[in-house]
Amino acid sequence: MEATATTHSTEAHTGPARILDREPLVLNNRSYSWISNRICGIVENKQPLLWWILFVPSVLLTGLTAFCFTYLISTGVGVWGQKQPVAWAWDITNFVFWIGIGHAGTLISAILFLTRQKWRTSVNRAAEAMTLFAVMCAGLFPAFHVGRVWMVWFLAPIPNANAIWQNFKSPLLWDVFAVSTYFTVSVIFWYIGLIPDLATLRDRCKPGLKKALYGIFALGWRGANRHWSHYETAYMLLAALSTPLVLSVHSVVSFDFATSIVPGWHTTIFPPYFVAGAIFGGFAMVLTLMIPVSKIYGLSDLITPKHIDNMAKVILLTGTIVGYAYCMEFFIAYYSANKYELQTFQLRGLYGPSTWAYYFMFGFNVFSPQLFWFRWCRHNLVVVMIVCMCVNAGMWFERYVIIATTLERHLVPGSWRVYEATWVDKFTFLGTFGMFMMLFLLFLRFLPVIAIGEVKGVLPQANPHFNDHDEKGVQEEDLMNYADRHVAKASA
Amino acid sequence: MSTTLKRVHGFLAEFDSVQDLYHAAEHVRDAGYQRWDVHSPFPIHGMDHAMGVKRSKLPWFVFFGGITGTTVAFTLQTLTQTTFWGDIGLGFLQKLAETYPTVVQAKPTHIWTLPAFFPVMFELTILFSAFTTLFGLLGLIGLPRLNHPLFVSKRFAKFSDDGFFVCIEARDPKFSQEGTKSFLEKLGGKNVELVEDEI
Numbered sequence: 001m002e003a004t005a006t007t008h009s010t011e012a013h014t015g016p017a018r019i020l021d022r023e024p025l026v027l028n029n030r031s032y033s034w035i036s037n038r039i040c041g042i043v044e045n046k047q048p049l050l051w052w053i054l055f056v057p058s059v060l061l062t063g064l065t066a067f068c069f070t071y072l073i074s075t076g077v078g079v080w081g082q083k084q085p086v087a088w089a090w091d092i093t094n095f096v097f098w099i100g101i102g103h104a105g106t107l108i109s110a111i112l113f114l115t116r117q118k119w120r121t122s123v124n125r126a127a128e129a130m131t132l133f134a135v136m137c138a139g140l141f142p143a144f145h146v147g148r149v150w151m152v153w154f155l156a157p158i159p160n161a162n163a164i165w166q167n168f169k170s171p172l173l174w175d176v177f178a179v180s181t182y183f184t185v186s187v188i189f190w191y192i193g194l195i196p197d198l199a200t201l202r203d204r205c206k207p208g209l210k211k212a213l214y215g216i217f218a219l220g221w222r223g224a225n226r227h228w229s230h231y232e233t234a235y236m237l238l239a240a241l242s243t244p245l246v247l248s249v250h251s252v253v254s255f256d257f258a259t260s261i262v263p264g265w266h267t268t269i270f271p272p273y274f275v276a277g278a279i280f281g282g283f284a285m286v287l288t289l290m291i292p293v294s295k296i297y298g299l300s301d302l303i304t305p306k307h308i309d310n311m312a313k314v315i316l317l318t319g320t321i322v323g324y325a326y327c328m329e330f331f332i333a334y335y336s337a338n339k340y341e342l343q344t345f346q347l348r349g350l351y352g353p354s355t356w357a358y359y360f361m362f363g364f365n366v367f368s369p370q371l372f373w374f375r376w377c378r379h380n381l382v383v384v385m386i387v388c389m390c391v392n393a394g395m396w397f398e399r400y401v402i403i404a405t406t407l408e409r410h411l412v413p414g415s416w417r418v419y420e421a422t423w424v425d426k427f428t429f430l431g432t433f434g435m436f437m438m439l440f441l442l443f444l445r446f447l448p449v450i451a452i453g454e455v456k457g458v459l460p461q462a463n464p465h466f467n468d469h470d471e472k473g474v475q476e477e478d479l480m481n482y483a484d485r486h487v488a489k490a491s492a
Numbered sequence: 493m494s495t496t497l498k499r500v501h502g503f504l505a506e507f508d509s510v511q512d513l514y515h516a517a518e519h520v521r522d523a524g525y526q527r528w529d530v531h532s533p534f535p536i537h538g539m540d541h542a543m544g545v546k547r548s549k550l551p552w553f554v555f556f557g558g559i560t561g562t563t564v565a566f567t568l569q570t571l572t573q574t575t576f577w578g579d580i581g582l583g584f585l586q587k588l589a590e591t592y593p594t595v596v597q598a599k600p601t602h603i604w605t606l607p608a609f610f611p612v613m614f615e616l617t618i619l620f621s622a623f624t625t626l627f628g629l630l631g632l633i634g635l636p637r638l639n640h641p642l643f644v645s646k647r648f649a650k651f652s653d654d655g656f657f658v659c660i661e662a663r664d665p666k667f668s669q670e671g672t673k674s675f676l677e678k679l680g681g682k683n684v685e686l687v688e689d690e691i
Binding site: 167177189204221223 | 509510511513514517529530531532533534535536537538539540542543545547548550551554568569572573590591592594596599605608609611612614615616618619621622623625626628629630632633635636637638639640642643648649650651652653654
């Protein structure tokens with residue numbers, strides 16, 4: 001419910017209860033200080049046992065990735081399963097998978113901000129944090145994929161010893177710029193959003209190291225309106241900058257494939273198809289994390305069924321777009337009358353060696369979200385979690401299908417080979433989940449998981465005209481009725 | 493080192509709600525005060541108008557930051573990939589920078605290969621704009637700073653939870669010890685407090 005909508009709808013309405021009342025964004029009429037206490041409490045109190053049960057294995061898994069990369073460097077790239085013609089396999093699949101997950105955060109922060117979707121306030125902080133951690137996981141794979149990781153600085157725009165510069169016409173270099181810009185801008189966006197909340201944590205701490213650290217990162221924030229005025233402009237600008245950025249990043253990732261002349265990759269549908277897929281997979285990951293967080297830390301007044309419902313609808317929409325793209329790829333392969341293109345798709349989906357991956361992809365990504373047409377499914381957390389898990393897996397299979405199975409059947413039949421991942425491939429990937437979880441758990445431990453200031457700003461009492469008798473002519477009685485109806489509805 | 497010398501920073505008054513704060517701000521604005529501010533846990537819709545604060549100039553900085561990014565990306569790529577600077581008679585720039593076009597996959601080195609440079613130009617535009625936003629914001633609001641006289645007030649710490657404050661500073665030409673205090677009390681301000689800064 002928009003704060004301003006409260007007064008307007010109350011003004012317009014004095015008769016029987018309206019059917020189309022907006023659902024409140026925060027349930028049970030919570031106060032400002034309840035929100036501060038509840039969210040800061042997560043940081044200030046002892047973590048539940050479950051936190052440790054998840055944290056310790058996460059750290060161990062992170063160590064597994066570190067071990068696998070050490071083994072890779074000390075032995076050689078042959079420990080991965082890549083052999084000609086499959087030169088890009090799990091590593092690039094994992095890169096695209098994690099980058100895709102990293103798209104929901106900025107989408108929620110930026111696009112939903114520009115479109116005034118105020119429900120974003122309860123989920124944007126965690127989604128942005130998730131974005132950063134996913135991009136960190138993603139960045140590992142191309143860095144090690146270059147083979148000699150100590151030469152990875154060649155990716156930076158610095159000339160080498162022979163004054164030879166990078167090839168700026170290559171989509172791989174575009175990717176370096178896109179991903180590093182995305183990460184940097186996401187950090188800035190996230191940090192600017194955190195400043196007021198860090199001040200809240202600072203003001204609640206007893207003097208000591210903690211207070212000093214929160215204080216330093218809060219930059220001396222004192223909530224002055226002359227500051228808020230610039231701050232809101234800055235936030236809006238970053239949202240406006242991030243919106244085209246988030247769309248460009250996965251477009252550029254898709255250029256890695258689309259600008260090549262490999263059948264099955266050389267398609268113009270790739271940029272929108274990849275972006276829709278990224279939003280799809282990212283939202284699934286946001287729900288996968290936020291539903292347990294909300295249950296464990298008692299945040300269900302802030303992350304309401306309405307939020308989950310909205311995100312499920314986004315998953316349904318983008319999943320259907322992805323399904324359309326799968327079908328359209330097939331159709332164009334047939335319609336273009338290009339026999340190499342058609343054969344690639346026949347091998348992918350009908351009689352190739354890895355059709356199982358294609359069926360996983362299609363089932364998980366296209367069919368499973370269709371459950372979200374039903375309100376009951378969107379409101380049943382078990383169903384939502386199962387669908388989100390399917391989508392997480394399905395999106396990995398999508399990238400695997402696009403990358404590895406396409407290369408398995410190259411233009412020269414003599415070099416055909418079925419790709420098999422080695423244990424190093426598998427453990428490296430498994431370990432990045434540990435790293436992702438570890439970073440997310442540390443984020444829960446040390447930073448406010450929900451944007452405290454922003455949630456307070458969408459409460460009805462944060463509207464300066466909430467109980468104006470003189471200016472708006474609103475009867476207080478009506479307002480009370482209005483609030484009561486919401487409470488009755490929420491508890492029903 | 494702390495001394496007994498103190499300088500008056502201003503009067504701090506507390507208000508109960510956003511609505512009270514909003515009306516108080518309107519009155520302070522109409523009374524003609526210049527050096528004052530309201531403090532709240534979240535930005536209040538319409539408060540800029542109630543205070544008479546002008547629109548932020550930040551977008552102008554960001555515009556020029558963005559243009560700088562585009563220019564840097566264009567120059568970087570054309571210097572290192574094309575013969576463009578020589579073609580327009582500025583070949584000395586390429587000599588200075590010790591760059592020469594590297595031909596990869598027989599792709600052309602004239603300026604019409606420009607579309608291949610668009611992605612990096614776009615990304616650097618965004619990157620430079622974002623940095624300008626961050627540093628422009630910090631410059632405009634005068635942060636970070638390690639301390640502020642307001643933090644001396646014990647009550648003020650509530651601003652980040654559920655406190656709403658008006659602070660009229662002593663450097664305001666209309667400020668007076670008695671007049672400002674009673675003015676704030678008349679507006680409904682509670683716990684009106686003289687905030688002093690140790691010097």
